[in-house]
Amino acid sequence: MIVITGATGSIGRAADAHRAVIDLAARAGVAQVVAVSVRGATPGAKLGGGMHGEVDAHLRKSGVPWSILQPTRFMQNLPRDVQDGRFYGSYGPKEVNYIDARDIAEVAAALLTGPVGPGGDHVLTGPESLSHDRIAGEIGAALGRTVRYVDLPVPEMTAHLERQGVPQPHAGDLAALMAETGDGRWATTTTAVEDLTGRPPRPLSAFLADHKDAFPEALKAI
Numbered sequence: 001m002i003v004i005t006g007a008t009g010s011i012g013r014a015a016d017a018h019r020a021v022i023d024l025a026a027r028a029g030v031a032q033v034v035a036v037s038v039r040g041a042t043p044g045a046k047l048g049g050g051m052h053g054e055v056d057a058h059l060r061k062s063g064v065p066w067s068i069l070q071p072t073r074f075m076q077n078l079p080r081d082v083q084d085g086r087f088y089g090s091y092g093p094k095e096v097n098y099i100d101a102r103d104i105a106e107v108a109a110a111l112l113t114g115p116v117g118p119g120g121d122h123v124l125t126g127p128e129s130l131s132h133d134r135i136a137g138e139i140g141a142a143l144g145r146t147v148r149y150v151d152l153p154v155p156e157m158t159a160h161l162e163r164q165g166v167p168q169p170h171a172g173d174l175a176a177l178m179a180e181t182g183d184g185r186w187a188t189t190t191t192a193v194e195d196l197t198g199r200p201p202r203p204l205s206a207f208l209a210d211h212k213d214a215f216p217e218a219l220k221a222i
């Protein structure tokens with residue numbers, strides 16, 4: 001069984017819902033649970049990291065054979081992050097890792113279709129960690145347009161997110177999380193995708209080549 005849902009809405013209610021599903025799986029004698037979590041998940045962490053931290057802890061002691069996938073940010077977020085040729089964030093100049101969600105799916109498929117192993121946590125990363133200046137440059141090159149990364153202090157990024165309709169406290173937590181992940185903690189890469197699927201994770205260039213059409217019309221019209 002795979003457990004993957006959104007981490008939006010009430011974090012407490014989401015954790016309860018995940019725990020209930022895991023308890024049902026234990027009672028039903030499910031052969032294994034593969035859960036999609038997030039890198040750095042720990043109880044009390046901001047946004048989804050805290051919810052996943054609680055759920056991961058529950059799964060580890062559930063008695064069901066388990067694997068926990070802890071991916072970095074999804075490349076699939078990028079189309080919605082870029083508006084009008086600008087990519088706003090609070091990551092600063094350091095490198096951050098992004099992974100193509102298709103690689104996470106392939107890891108899950110490999111674990112779910114292979115023999116049930118001893119379980120464990122798998123930190124899943126893309127093959128390279130890049131600064132947001134570089135990411136914006138690669139997006140621009142793929143689209144044939146200028147895309148610029150605009151780094152904002154956390155309070156200004158919070159206000160930017162609020163203007164886009166992100167409610168508090170999520171807007172503030174999201175901006176603060178950007179600053180946290182931009183401190184280098186998400187810069188290292190792992191070999192987990194290749195170890196588990198037999199092939200290396202997709203680079204940003206492959207994601208962009210396959211997803212040019214996912215970027216908003218506003219960007220293409222510049």
Ligand SMILES: NC(=O)c1ccc[n+]([C@@H]2O[C@H](COP(=O)([O-])OP(=O)(O)OC[C@H]3O[C@@H](n4cnc5c(N)ncnc54)[C@H](OP(=O)(O)O)[C@@H]3O)[C@@H](O)[C@H]2O)c1
Nearest residue numbers: 004005006007008017036037038039048071072073074077
């Ligand atoms: N995005 C990232 O960068 C990132 C990075 C690391 C980890 N993660 C984790 O990966 C997971 C997916 O993230 P995401 O960004 O793809 O989330 P998302 O865009 O919010 O998508 C979540 C998906 O889960 C479905 N869903 C939500 N609640 C559900 C429920 N109770 N039962 C069945 N389906 C439900 C949603 O269906 P509807 O569309 O029908 O609502 C949607 O298809 C989350 O747990 C997140 O914490 C995300």
